Amino acid sequence: MTLISPWRADFPGMLALDKEGQTYLDSAATAQKPQAVLDTLLAYYAGGVANVHRAQHLPGERATRAFESTREKAARWLNAVSAEEIVFTRGATESLNLLAYGLEHLFSAGDEIVISAAEHHANLLPWQQLAARKALKLVVLPLTEQGDIDPQQAAALIGPRTRLLAVSQLSNVLGRWQSLEPLLLHARNQGALTIVDGAQGAVHGRHDLQALGCDFYVCSSHKLYGPDGVGLLYGRRSALQCLQHWQFGGEMVQQVDYHQASLRSAPLGLEAGTPPVSGVIALGTTLDYLSQLDAAAVAAHEAGLHNILLQGLHGYDGMRLLGEPQTALACFTVEGVHSGDLAHLLTEQGIAVRAGHHCAMPLLKRLGVNGAIRVSLGLYNDQSDLQRFFTALDKALELLQ
Numbered sequence: 001m002t003l004i005s006p007w008r009a010d011f012p013g014m015l016a017l018d019k020e021g022q023t024y025l026d027s028a029a030t031a032q033k034p035q036a037v038l039d040t041l042l043a044y045y046a047g048g049v050a051n052v053h054r055a056q057h058l059p060g061e062r063a064t065r066a067f068e069s070t071r072e073k074a075a076r077w078l079n080a081v082s083a084e085e086i087v088f089t090r091g092a093t094e095s096l097n098l099l100a101y102g103l104e105h106l107f108s109a110g111d112e113i114v115i116s117a118a119e120h121h122a123n124l125l126p127w128q129q130l131a132a133r134k135a136l137k138l139v140v141l142p143l144t145e146q147g148d149i150d151p152q153q154a155a156a157l158i159g160p161r162t163r164l165l166a167v168s169q170l171s172n173v174l175g176r177w178q179s180l181e182p183l184l185l186h187a188r189n190q191g192a193l194t195i196v197d198g199a200q201g202a203v204h205g206r207h208d209l210q211a212l213g214c215d216f217y218v219c220s221s222h223k224l225y226g227p228d229g230v231g232l233l234y235g236r237r238s239a240l241q242c243l244q245h246w247q248f249g250g251e252m253v254q255q256v257d258y259h260q261a262s263l264r265s266a267p268l269g270l271e272a273g274t275p276p277v278s279g280v281i282a283l284g285t286t287l288d289y290l291s292q293l294d295a296a297a298v299a300a301h302e303a304g305l306h307n308i309l310l311q312g313l314h315g316y317d318g319m320r321l322l323g324e325p326q327t328a329l330a331c332f333t334v335e336g337v338h339s340g341d342l343a344h345l346l347t348e349q350g351i352a353v354r355a356g357h358h359c360a361m362p363l364l365k366r367l368g369v370n371g372a373i374r375v376s377l378g379l380y381n382d383q384s385d386l387q388r389f390f391t392a393l394d395k396a397l398e399l400l401q
């Protein structure tokens with residue numbers, strides 16, 4: 001039986017790319033958007049825009065209501081205790097930078113920040129910079145062959161000097177779910193704060209942040225089939241209160257004098273200035289769309305495609321998969337073939353995959369490669385996308401080997 005996505009028709013971007021002869025296999029970079037999300041964006045702009053939180057007039061109230069309803073939907077979707085635990089940012093990168101700045105005052109020289117060897121630059125550079133500013137030690141948890149955080153080494157490396165653990169849920173290179181619960185619990189028992197980078201993980205399945213037990217969780221709307229320019233930062237209520245304000249301006253204040261101001265607490269205190277109103281409202285529609293899907297059917301479809309991808313790749317001589325991916329993506333190199341050349345030949349045949357270091361240079365260096373091809377899947381991909389990819393890969397390798 002050939003796998004056909006029942007959701008493909010919901011995504012006009014996929015249909016447009018089909019017509020153009022493009023096979024989209026780069027959803028880990030950004031995902032296509034369902035029609036309902038495009039409709040919401042158009043309805044917001046065509047219906048008369050208004051700014052949020054500041055106007056008493058009808059359009060302003062309407063925009064504020066829609067905007068705030070996304071906060072509630074996001075809280076339900078992530079199983080936060082309340083909507084007050086959701087801060088809107090411009091993406092996972094901004095959320096992580098906000099955290100690095102907002103938590104800075106808690107660190108003293110010699111304190112340790114722990115990350116894993118599998119982090120995207122977005123969950124590495126803010127901590128590297130913070131460590132340099134405050135003379136902290138950045139500790140990197142090693143990985144097993146498969147790409148998991150080594151639990152024994154993690155238990156040994158996360159100790160009383162650890163003030164913060166920041167790790168990704170699902171690596172954008174290795175495609176493995178980290179077993180985070182015991183790790184987070186251990187870090188919290190040592191008195192550390194915990195951050196989970198859910199930029200990739202949030203897209204696959206539903207997540208229960210209360211069960212996960214992290215203090216903060218970040219993700220980007222654009223990878224979640226939502227509009228770009230919007231991110232979610234979840235913070236456990238008590239953890240959000242630890243954050244110092246990071247941007248200053250309109251709507252994050254209570255009283256302002258020329259020489260002093262009293263600032264609002266989170267979430268609004270962390271959302272200075274006009275937020276991405278249309279994007280947040282359309283993210284609400286995205287969450288509605290995702291919530292009404294049959295989650296088990298989506299998971300089975302994605303697992304079926306992923307299996308076909310892995311089996312196909314394993315059939316090539318000289319093929320090396322990076323780690324043992326469990327879901328949604330696979331990164332690979334082929335012995336004797338430059339991944340840039342391979343990517344070029346795939347691109348020429350209309351295959352939209354990603355090549356390069358995937359914003360994880362230290363990880364690729366550790367794996368002994370300086371570039372890899374990444375194929376990544378969305379719920380709208382069909383088996384025929386993978387067949388086209390494999391046909392193009394055969395041709396490209398014939399030319400290159």
Ligand SMILES: Cc1ncc(COP(=O)(O)O)c(C=O)c1O
Binds near residue numbers: 094168171197
């Ligand atoms: C694991 C991971 N973390 C963080 C990010 C950064 O996300 P954004 O570029 O949407 O801010 C990405 C993006 O690819 C990612 O894969």
